[in-house]
Amino acid sequence: MKPQYILPTIILFLVASCTPDPSYRLLEYYSFHFTGNQGNRLLAGESKDIEVNYNIITNTNAPVDSVRTDFEVVTGGGTVIQEKAYVTSGETVNAIWQLGSDSFKQELKVSFYDLGGNYLTYLGQMAYGFRDNEWDGISAEPDNRIMDMVADTVNNFTLMISGGNLYRQGERYFLWEEVDDLIWEEGECRTIEIDSEGVIYVSTWEGEVYKSTDHGETWSECTKPYPDRNEYIYNYVSNDNDVWAFAHGYPIKRSKDNGLTWTVISGLEEAGFGDVFRLNNGNLLFHGSNCCSLYISDDDGLTWNHIPTPGLSVKLYVNDNDEIIIITQLGGGEFYLSTDYGETFTHVHHVGPGFSSSTSNIFTRWKDYYYVIVPQVGIYKTYDLVNYEDYWTNLSLVDLFIDHNGVLVAKDQDNETVYYRHNTD
Amino acid sequence: MIFALQYLVNLNHKTMKRLLTMMLALLLSVISSVSYTQKLSFGFNSGINISDIHFTSNYNYSGKWKYKPGPLQGIFIDYSLNRYLGIKSGADYSTVYYENHTYFEMPPYPILNWSIYPGSSLPLNSASLITSWFPVSRMMNFSYLTIPLQLRVTIPSRPQLSLAAGAYYSFLLASDYEYNYNKDTDDKKNDLGFIYSAGITYPVSERFDAMFNIRYITGRREIPQYEYFRHGSAGFALGVAYKIIPGKQDDSDKGEIPDSINNEIYLTYRGGVNMSWNSCNPHRDRYSFYAGPSLGFNIGFEMSPRTYFRTGLSFERQGYALRDSSDSNHRYVIEGDADYYVATKVSSDYIVIPALLEFYTGEAKQFYLNAGTYLGLKLNAHCTGTAVEDQSRHGIYELEETTVYENLEQALITTDIGMVAGAGLVLPFPGKCNLDIGLQFRQGFYEVYDTDDISEELRPGRGESIIRNSTITLHAGLRLPVYK
Numbered sequence: 001m002k003p004q005y006i007l008p009t010i011i012l013f014l015v016a017s018c019t020p021d022p023s024y025r026l027l028e029y030y031s032f033h034f035t036g037n038q039g040n041r042l043l044a045g046e047s048k049d050i051e052v053n054y055n056i057i058t059n060t061n062a063p064v065d066s067v068r069t070d071f072e073v074v075t076g077g078g079t080v081i082q083e084k085a086y087v088t089s090g091e092t093v094n095a096i097w098q099l100g101s102d103s104f105k106q107e108l109k110v111s112f113y114d115l116g117g118n119y120l121t122y123l124g125q126m127a128y129g130f131r132d133n134e135w136d137g138i139s140a141e142p143d144n145r146i147m148d149m150v151a152d153t154v155n156n157f158t159l160m161i162s163g164g165n166l167y168r169q170g171e172r173y174f175l176w177e178e179v180d181d182l183i184w185e186e187g188e189c190r191t192i193e194i195d196s197e198g199v200i201y202v203s204t205w206e207g208e209v210y211k212s213t214d215h216g217e218t219w220s221e222c223t224k225p226y227p228d229r230n231e232y233i234y235n236y237v238s239n240d241n242d243v244w245a246f247a248h249g250y251p252i253k254r255s256k257d258n259g260l261t262w263t264v265i266s267g268l269e270e271a272g273f274g275d276v277f278r279l280n281n282g283n284l285l286f287h288g289s290n291c292c293s294l295y296i297s298d299d300d301g302l303t304w305n306h307i308p309t310p311g312l313s314v315k316l317y318v319n320d321n322d323e324i325i326i327i328t329q330l331g332g333g334e335f336y337l338s339t340d341y342g343e344t345f346t347h348v349h350h351v352g353p354g355f356s357s358s359t360s361n362i363f364t365r366w367k368d369y370y371y372v373i374v375p376q377v378g379i380y381k382t383y384d385l386v387n388y389e390d391y392w393t394n395l396s397l398v399d400l401f402i403d404h405n406g407v408l409v410a411k412d413q414d415n416e417t418v419y420y421r422h423n424t425d
Numbered sequence: 426m427i428f429a430l431q432y433l434v435n436l437n438h439k440t441m442k443r444l445l446t447m448m449l450a451l452l453l454s455v456i457s458s459v460s461y462t463q464k465l466s467f468g469f470n471s472g473i474n475i476s477d478i479h480f481t482s483n484y485n486y487s488g489k490w491k492y493k494p495g496p497l498q499g500i501f502i503d504y505s506l507n508r509y510l511g512i513k514s515g516a517d518y519s520t521v522y523y524e525n526h527t528y529f530e531m532p533p534y535p536i537l538n539w540s541i542y543p544g545s546s547l548p549l550n551s552a553s554l555i556t557s558w559f560p561v562s563r564m565m566n567f568s569y570l571t572i573p574l575q576l577r578v579t580i581p582s583r584p585q586l587s588l589a590a591g592a593y594y595s596f597l598l599a600s601d602y603e604y605n606y607n608k609d610t611d612d613k614k615n616d617l618g619f620i621y622s623a624g625i626t627y628p629v630s631e632r633f634d635a636m637f638n639i640r641y642i643t644g645r646r647e648i649p650q651y652e653y654f655r656h657g658s659a660g661f662a663l664g665v666a667y668k669i670i671p672g673k674q675d676d677s678d679k680g681e682i683p684d685s686i687n688n689e690i691y692l693t694y695r696g697g698v699n700m701s702w703n704s705c706n707p708h709r710d711r712y713s714f715y716a717g718p719s720l721g722f723n724i725g726f727e728m729s730p731r732t733y734f735r736t737g738l739s740f741e742r743q744g745y746a747l748r749d750s751s752d753s754n755h756r757y758v759i760e761g762d763a764d765y766y767v768a769t770k771v772s773s774d775y776i777v778i779p780a781l782l783e784f785y786t787g788e789a790k791q792f793y794l795n796a797g798t799y800l801g802l803k804l805n806a807h808c809t810g811t812a813v814e815d816q817s818r819h820g821i822y823e824l825e826e827t828t829v830y831e832n833l834e835q836a837l838i839t840t841d842i843g844m845v846a847g848a849g850l851v852l853p854f855p856g857k858c859n860l861d862i863g864l865q866f867r868q869g870f871y872e873v874y875d876t877d878d879i880s881e882e883l884r885p886g887r888g889e890s891i892i893r894n895s896t897i898t899l900h901a902g903l904r905l906p907v908y909k
Contacts (some may be wrong), residue, residue, distance in 0.1 A: 020828050021526040022828055026824070032821075121818065122819070123820045
């Protein structure tokens with residue numbers, strides 16, 4: 001081989017060996033998205049407008065093909081009617097999704113295909129279809145962190161505290177609107193109570209009490225029950241419209257003038273936070289959060305007499321007929337009824353395995369029925385507080401509320417899910 | 426040669442050992458039968474080296490280490506023990522440049538051009554809005570003073586062919602790393618390794634020879650800062666040798682004296698084209714052909730009037746092409762839905778040493794058939810091409826194309842042993858040369874894919890393989906006279 005051929009041969013070989021550097025290149029980018037939010041709350045059977053936007057980016061200037069869209073109801077049993085099957089980049093495709101009633105959580109799927117029939121991607125739309133006479137649980141803000149609720153059946157409104165904020169029930173029982181322009185800091189709400197005159201009291205994590213006499217439209221600050229305490233307090237309104245305040249390490253206080261002044265209640269120092277009922281004979285009946293702390297006062301709370309209970313009592317309820325129900329926890333949750341102001345108690349109901357909380361809204365009344373929640377057991381329904389029927393067994397429940405239309409609202413122990421039940425009967 | 430022997434003896438293939446022993450014995454028996462001559466020469470050479478980094482693990486399949494040129498200058502001294510054997514040493518200065526281009530990007534996510542130029546009013550489907558990626562490269566270079574020591578074997582011909590193998594020791598003179606934040610750990614100042622070379626020498630006067638030399642070095646020490654790599658380069662140099670002690674006049678210098686030609690040995694410089702494929706099992710039908718160069722020489726030793734033993738040395742680039750759906754860029758494997766549609770080529774560079782028995786027919790011995798075995802020593806292996814991947818997630822569909830460059834050096838085992846069969850014809854050529862045209866089929870005996878990194882349940886079963894080399898080579902060469 002002649003030497004002059006060697007170098008060109010080597011160069012030729014090296015050039016032939018050249019390869020491009022490693023790299024990435026995006027050839028096509030299809031993007032689909034819904035207009036509007038996910039997780040809309042609707043009534044079962046209601047229709048929802050669906051709009052899908054579509055854009056494509058390619059690395060060539062070649063015309064962009066249309067995309068075929070297929071709408072499909074995945075869960076809930078609803079139906080969907082789509083406006084057209086093909087959509088081009090920059091356009092939208094519309095459909096009407098009518099929710100079914102097979103399930104509360106309902107899902108719609110939109111699949112996209114190129115003109116060759118090749119699957120590209122999908123979009124999923126989810127909505128909640130609230131049904132009558134069913135427990136529908138939703139794990140979404142704002143109501144899944146519900147802490148307290150008041151309902152005014154005269155003026156037809158319901159207020160809720162959830163996540164420290166105050167909400168007003170909207171046009172539908174599952175829609176909530178945050179009440180803003182409040183005179184206290186956001187996220188400070190803790191409890192809410194209402195008296196028979198419609199005066200609403202809100203206590204805060206700072207130990208303050210605010211009241212509204214116009215159905216929550218405006219608020220004014222009450223005198224602080226414990227001026228030197230800047231932590232949470234328990235607030236309670238008894239059936240005689242007196243306002244009660246409780247705090248760890250402080251004496252129980254009562255206001256008989258809508259929170260203007262507060263009076264220390266003596267004789268209940270060992271009772272803990274509690275429920276207070278004005279009996280028809282004018283006496284006051286009290287049970288604290290501590291065991292067996294049932295007391296009666298015949299001098300409007302100046303002095304208190306202890307009433308022995310048959311078991312380790314933790315909860316008190318008194319109906320309009322001065323029938324007294326206490327719940328004890330000894331070998332399970334035991335319900336006792338007294339019709340003689342605590343002289344004698346009759347065992348009326350047993351729940352197992354036990355009764356674990358005394359601070360929840362245990363007794364909720366709607367019309368002629370009581371709904372009684374036993375935390376981590378479930379809900380019972382009773383007409384006479386003597387006979388109880390299983391209403392819903394759910395071991396995760398810890399609290400029960402009712403709105404001004406009688407919609408039951410139950411919360412779970414993890415503050416994750418809130419359950420609604422709208423009864424039509 | 427000692428190192429080469431050591432390297433080969435370490436192989437676990439008994440067949441290879443026997444083959445090598447036979448070849449070496451044959452070479453030495455031929456060499457020792459000639460008259461003894463002494464000669465001392467020195468000279469200088471200058472040229473370029475092409476970096477060819479080596480991997481010590483499968484740490485990084487991806488990324489491209491470019492073959493970058495660097496300077497190579499040196500002096501050498503050559504002492505001939507006899508007419509065929511000699512010892513070479515010297516000192517040379519070289520700078521090796523390494524440059525790596527990876528798939529890693531900066532920033533590590535795509536940026537649409539309109540987000541860079543938010544004022545753009547271009548339509549959304551404009552080609553100008555396509556994602557931009559910013560490849561990251563890293564570079565480093567090393568300057569070494571290298572002292573080689575090699576045993577040389579010379580085939581007396583015109584030009585004269587020399588083969589040498591040995592070891593080297595290098596002193597690091599300077600180094601530079603891009604993106605190096607830890608220079609204090611640069612404690613490996615030296616390198617050592619093996620050096621192999623082949624060269625042709627052409628006498629230009631009584632005392633001067635012109636030379637062209639090709640060398641290949643492979644370091645044994647890991648590169649500082651990048652412990653997954655070892656040095657490697659190929660060098661191409663032109664040089665001049667001056668004979669201090671010329672010794673007896675070379676027979677090769679006699680040039681035109683017919684009686685000095687050794688008709689019992691032939692030397693062929695040949696080049697050709699490989700058509701190679703993957704004859705694996707299963708999935709053989711998934712692969713297609715790959716075309717690559719073949720370049721080398723053959724030496725034939727007459728065993729009987731019509732029988733020769735043929736060996737030699739050649740550089741072979743072989744591989745296969747894959748154009749299919751696969752989870753891998755370099756081989757066909759699918760679990761569930763394939764990750765990519767790949768259009769890639771896997772190429773492996775081998776030094777191939779055949780051992781053939783060659784039979785001639787025809788009055789002038791112009792037709793030949795040969796068969797035997799070969800040993801392939803892998804130099805490197807790469808996978809290049811494109812891989813297209815479609816990704817679908819909620820509301821998004823993306824089609825991405827990756828320009829693939831994978832280093833497969835550690836994915837393939839070091840050696841390949843197989844069978845060779847070929848046929849050809851020898852035609853007269855002007856001068857003392859002959860034209861050798863032939864066709865050769867070569868197939869490996871066994872799997873060359875290193876399956877250690879594959880989970881046990883996915884490894885090929887008995888009789889199965891992932892990569893098995895097969896090649897047909899069409900070659901043509903010149904047979905040069907070898908002098909006594």
